[in-house]
Amino acid sequence: MPELPEVETVRRGLAPYLEGHVIERVTIDRHDLRRPIPFDLGQRLTQRRIERLDRRGKLMIWHLDSADAVLIHLGMSGRMAVSSAAPAQKHDHVRLGLDSGDHVVFNDPRRFGFFDLVSAEALVSDPLLSTMGPEPLDDMFTASYMLTALQGRTAPIKNILLDQHVVAGLGNIYVCESLFKAGIAPDRSGNTLSNAEIQRLIPAIQAVLTRAITVGGSTLRDHRKPDGETGYFQIEFSVYDREGQPCPNHPTNPAHKILRTVQSGRSTYYCPGCQT
DNA sequence: AGACGTACCTGACCGC
DNA sequence: TGCGGTCAGGTACGTC
Numbered sequence: 001m002p003e004l005p006e007v008e009t010v011r012r013g014l015a016p017y018l019e020g021h022v023i024e025r026v027t028i029d030r031h032d033l034r035r036p037i038p039f040d041l042g043q044r045l046t047q048r049r050i051e052r053l054d055r056r057g058k059l060m061i062w063h064l065d066s067a068d069a070v071l072i073h074l075g076m077s078g079r080m081a082v083s084s085a086a087p088a089q090k091h092d093h094v095r096l097g098l099d100s101g102d103h104v105v106f107n108d109p110r111r112f113g114f115f116d117l118v119s120a121e122a123l124v125s126d127p128l129l130s131t132m133g134p135e136p137l138d139d140m141f142t143a144s145y146m147l148t149a150l151q152g153r154t155a156p157i158k159n160i161l162l163d164q165h166v167v168a169g170l171g172n173i174y175v176c177e178s179l180f181k182a183g184i185a186p187d188r189s190g191n192t193l194s195n196a197e198i199q200r201l202i203p204a205i206q207a208v209l210t211r212a213i214t215v216g217g218s219t220l221r222d223h224r225k226p227d228g229e230t231g232y233f234q235i236e237f238s239v240y241d242r243e244g245q246p247c248p249n250h251p252t253n254p255a256h257k258i259l260r261t262v263q264s265g266r267s268t269y270y271c272p273g274c275q276t
Numbered sequence: 277a278g279a280c281g282t283a284c285c286t287g288a289c290c291g292c
Numbered sequence: 293t294g295c296g297g298t299c300a301g302g303t304a305c306g307t308c
Contacts, residue, residue, distance in 0.1 A: 002301060034284080034303075058302080076301055077286075091286085110285045112302055128303085155279060164303085171301055220301065221288075264280065267300085 002058060002074035004136070004169025005212035006223045006231065010080050011055045013226035017082045017102050018050045018062070025097035033093060034075060035114035044068055044117055045096070057132050057168030061123070069123050075112030077222045081105045109222075133167045136205050141167060143198045150198070153190035158263050160190045161205075170205070173218055173240045176269045178205040180239045185275040186268045187261075211236070239269040247271035 002010070026042035038044070049065040062070035072080070082104055088095065094106040094115045106115045118126060133149075134140040149166050150157075160166055161175045170178070179186050181204035184197055193201070217223055217231035220241070224230060234241075238248050239258050247256035249271070256273035 006301080073302085075285095075303080109287065110300090110302095112285070153278080159279085162302090173301065218301080223301075265282085 002076075002078060002217075002223060003171035003174050004055075004058060005174070005209055005233065006217035007055055007058050007060055007074060007169070008213050009217040009223075009225055009231060010074070011053050011060055014080055014082065014104070015053045017100070017226070018098070018104065019052060020049070021102075022047060022049045022099040023096050024099055025095075027095040027097075029088075029091075029093045029095075033108065033111045033114045034073070035116050037094065037115055038117050041094075041115075041117045045070070056129060056135070057164055058171070059128060059132075067120050068117050069120065071114070071116040071118055071123070071126065071129075072106065073113045073128070075108055075110060075114070077110040078106065078108040078113035079222060079224055080226050081107065081224065081228065082226045128164070131165050133163075133165050136167050136169055136209055141202065141206075143195070143202050146198050146202060147195065150190040150193055155190055156187045156263055157184060157190050157193060158186035158268055162266075167205070169209070172266055172268075173237075174205070174208055174212065176240045177208045177238055180269075180271060180275060181208055183274055183276065185272075186263065186270050239271060242269060247274055249274055 023045050026045050028037055028042060031037040050062050051065055052063045054061040054063060058073060060072040064070065082102055084102060086103065089107060091109045092105050092107050096104040098104065124130060134145065150160065153160055158175055158179065161170050182197065182201040184193065184201060212218060212233040215232040216225055216229065218233040219230035220234060242258045243260040245258050247258060250256035250273060253273060256271050258269055259272055261268050
């Protein structure tokens with residue numbers, strides 16, 4: 001699930017319950033996530049105040065009143081939830097009790113995500129964070145940056161946009177949707193994109209992400225806002241998971257039926273009429 | 277270096 | 293109802 005809009009939705013949902021509050025109790029269910037939970041995480045988190053919630057790509061970062069920061073990746077199936085008091089659920093790996101009486105839970109059935117605690121020095125050299133490409137909604141993410149990034153890249157543009165080193169936060173859903181909006185076929189080699197196409201791609205990505213954040217992300221199966229509500233962007237998908245359905249731009253034209261292909265083992269949805 | 281296949285893990289869904 | 297196969301939003305690693 002969780003791509004940039006979902007992580008941003010979770011961050012915004014959690015912030016009012018967490019920022020300024022003190023962690024009083026830490027319960028860990030199991031340590032063997034994609035990154036092992038540090039054995040001393042409970043000790044280092046207890047009595048720490050959460051100063052600020054941040055996000056970088058698909059990573060959520062909690063800045064504390066200590067030299068540590070919490071790094072959270074939701075993987076494929078991760079969720080965060082806040083409640084006044086709810087019974088522990090299956091796959092609740094980390095549970096925090098706050099001074100407000102609220103409980104914050106990290107739940108991840110597939111354990112592709114992680115809940116890590118790193119020092120300030122380790123944060124800047126973190127293998128994910130230190131090599132991550134620009135934030136797509138930042139001024140740094142421009143057509144000229146992308147032109148350089150695509151030089152010499154023969155891989156399909158779909159795969160390149162999934163590469164977090166090129167641009168942060170895009171996953172399968174938002175890459176498919178952005179390429180549709182930009183009118184670019186997903187199997188095009190990166191280095192064959194024209195200037196005009198790159199000029200369309202940047203604002204297309206930004207528009208798709210911005211709209212998705214506005215409506216709380218996409219809920220296919222797992223994604224929930226911290227209050228348990230679903231996101232709503234899946235209602236607005238143009239191509240993703242819409243194989244055989246009409247393209248929204250040309251609903252009556254049979255040459256504009258959404259197709260599904262597989263690229264590097266992952267589903268790609270696109271309109272063969274609109275995307276060339 | 278870049279591209280590609282595979283592995284990690286659990287749950288949902290489909291056909292039989 | 294149960295079983296096996298397939299698929300899923302992501303990243304890391306080995307190989308060429």
